[in-house]
Amino acid sequence: MAARIGGSVLVTGSNRGIGLELVRQLAESTSAPAQIFAACRDLYGAQALKELAQRHPQLLTIVRLDVADPVSISEASRVVGDKLIDGSLNLIINNAAINGPAVNNGNNPPGTLAVTGKKEMVDLFVTNAVGPMLIAKEFRSYLQKAADQSGPVTTGMSCSRAAIINISTLLSSVEKCRETFSMAPMYPYRASKAALNMLTCCLAEDFQRDGILVMAIHPGWVKTDMGGPNAPVTTEDSAKGILHVMSTLTEKHNGSLMDWEGNGIPW
Template sequence: MASRICDSVLVTGSNRGIGLELVRQLVDSPSPPVQIFAGCRDPSGPRSQALQELAQKHRDVITVVQLDTTSLTSIAEASKLVETKLKGRGLNLIINNAGVNVPGSLAETGIQEMVDVYTTNVVGPMLIVKDFHPLLCKAAAQFPHQTNMSCKRSAIINVSTLLSSITRCPENFSVSPMYPYRVSKAALNMLTRCLAEDLKKDGILVMSLHPGWVQTEMGGPKAPLTTAESISGLIKVIASCTEKDSGTLLDWEGKNIPW
């Protein structure tokens, strides 16, 4: 039997696209996590119907959690619910997937566009980590004789993008200008690097992952990767990560992307 990727995981933005496929493939894996917390902004809304149907099918594993990653109140209530469900155990893995994009040429971009995208793509993941940090520490401490970091023990995965790479910007900027998205995801990478340094004392692995250009509502129909292909690769990378990967940006095939 395949090894379980972790005992417990929280996925944000899980009602559609990459987040929904993450939950689906995790629960359908040969050894699924014991508990999957599927966070989304509006669990009872029409855009969450597919997630609710999946959760109904796997009621013993999936808990749908109301979670607006830009709301302190929502995050606090979600962390209390997760803590209660874990019954004294820690949370092994957070996948900060919730993110937004808006049309982003220079002409289209103003203060509000930059602030809104930055708030969701950077501030949101930071707030999630702050509130769930005690549960991540508790998970890491449950492996008292293990010094190696891994997603099975305690980890944070921030979903980033190739478009965040400053080094690679000249080769792809003309195809996808997207100022708010690019700038916010570059900032998310710095958040990843800071957290990796800050939380290594706690035994928590932190890294960014690029899922590829995927056929989602955000990625569009012309994207070369299906969500199934992307997430299959991401899960393999997540399962194989060690402390050498902490503070890095990898793609869905495990290849390093320069900052």
């Protein structure tokens, strides 16, 4: 079962993989949040998410949100704001992300320099870094209200008060690049997630005065469409670990990068 995550929660990229599993574990927890907003770009293809929503109609709301489209983000913010019980949102999990470009011949794995151009770099940067920035901007007032209702900032920060969790990756670590590059070059993915890390640090500095915690979590190498069939971590174990780590976060974790097992990762 998921660890205790209270209040209202928004999860992006909820139609499959880690996002879908996070929503499922939250919804099926004995201490489920009061409201779960499952955001995804393609509502027509989100069959598993729709089935989950049918099992939890009073708890789970599906929201269309394309993180690469500022208009879609603004509209999703309005929709969520209209449905929030008290106008406050306790937690945003920025999970939506893309990888690429795909292999264009047998000699070049995805994301190598040989198959990477301007478009690939820009597309991943927009989705993986700009999107989470716009979401933080658009939904900030709901987080502020949640933090205000929890009392003075001196009482501490947590995911049950108000928080943004950015799903990052070990591959975003500049310090770890020499260790990880050979197994996964992936220029656009690494660079865009490194940008997400800086965004995390900036938001952590900016939002801490409101009592809003911001940090990043590496979910592990997970067996998903993105991670591939050889990944050693299941979506179930990854999501369980992520939710447990989030339940333990305090102000000392603000602006940090950790993995799904609670270990710190250097920037």
